[in-house]
Amino acid sequence: MSSIKKNSAKNIAQNLDTTQKTILGLQHLLAMFGATVLVPILTGLDPSMALLCAGIGTLIFHFITGKKVPVFLGSSFAFIGAIALTLNNHGIAAVKSGVIGAGIIYVLMSFVIKIFGVEKVRSFFPPIVTGPVIMVIGLRLAPVALNMAGYVYDGSASLGYFDSKSAVAAAVVIITMIVVSIFSKGFFKLVPILISVAVGYIVSIPLGLVDFSTVVDARWIGLSEKAVDHITTMPSFSGPGLAAIAPIALVIFIEHFGDITTNGAVVGKDFFKDPGVDKTMLGDGIATILAGFLGGPANTTYSENTGVLAVTKVYDPSVLRFAAVFAIILSFVGKFGALISSIPLPVMGGVSIILFGMIASVGVRTMVDADLDFAHSRNLLISSLILVLGITVDNIYISGTLSLSGLALAAFIGVVLNKALPQEI
DSSP, X not given: OHHHHHHHHHHHHHTOOHHHHHHHHHHHHHHHHHHHHHHHHHHTOOHHHHHHHHHHHHHHHHHHTTTOSOOOEEEOGGGHHHHHHHHHHHOHHHHHHHHHHHHHHHHHHHHHHHHHOHHHHHTTOOHHHHHHHXXXXXXXXXXXXXXXXXXXXXXXXXXXXXOHHHHHHHHHHHHHHHHHHHHOOGGGGGXXXXXXXXXHHHHHTTTTOOOOHHHHHSOSBSOOXXXXXXXXXXXXXXXXXXXXXXXXXXXXXXXXXXXXXXXXXXXXXXXXXXXXXXXXXXXXXXXXXXXXXXXXXXXXXOHHHHHHHHHHOOOOHHHHHHHHHXXXXXXXXXXXXXXXXXXXXXXXXXXXXXXXXXXXXXXXXXXXXXXXXXXXHHHHHHHHHHHHHHHHOOEEEEETTEEEXXXXXXXXXXXXXXXXXXXXX
């Protein structure tokens, strides 16, 4: 019976028409929207430029990778501190040079990977490393999802609680997604996120969680004045932006490996081999260089969209390209962008709780599929250190604005221990 259901879902995914792909693309857009526009909001860049760069960058990525990898590129959180500081102190010209420099580093690393070969690279990332790293990617995001859903922790009283209205909206979203995912049939089974967001949005209106003022005030067509200014300003390659922003690419490329591994684990394909992680890194780099010239933040592969793939089981890369086109259009349509922005945070929090949990579960599946023996102390030590360091360490500041994320640190420790510790004793 289970094989029949699995084959049925596969047949549905293979026979999608353009309208259905358009709807699924909109669902992916909703998943990435909040995080992508949050980065420019926190750094002082323009949100419409972030959407434009995300859309164009995703199309570039798909072109370079032969349209084989169902990935969406969005604004990278790793650069928030450096971009904000550089923008405040030195202006958009310095930021643009730094983001372009980060993209160039990505491109150079892609050539290094190409020279040494994918098998050599893969030997550093076996399931005992990638499984826990994938789990860390999901679990590190779990507190963000809970906060979005209305969870508040009072440090002075050592007490946590949920905002009642936010909890109601998030719970409605979660329940709707569970019901649609488990009990619906046909095409509805493929769009649980879109349906749950719509239901959550409607429920949030009488709760007073929806602010329509931004929709009323937004222009219909055209980029903002800030976006135009960012586009027309030339990058200053002699400025401090290069030193502050570009080196961050050297310490987060491991996260790219983790994201591509996670995406491949969800889809059931080896993207390290085909099209090759050198090409995925190159796609990320070229997209980031373009973002730098336009005045947007650095791009990265998005875990939110990988979570959507895990929920829907629709892995057609063309669906992500529909989402990219939507993002480009959205960057020029102020009213629509404002409407999407008016989706309450608790609604997206409910969605994120499931999506980020899905990613962590994929990490567990990676280790189960590899039949790892955890009676072996070697495996216990590697996985334990990756999980603890990856989940608990936030950012370790190296110098100035250069920092090392807990995920990058955990992945590095895992890679080193996997090579250093003997396979058998």
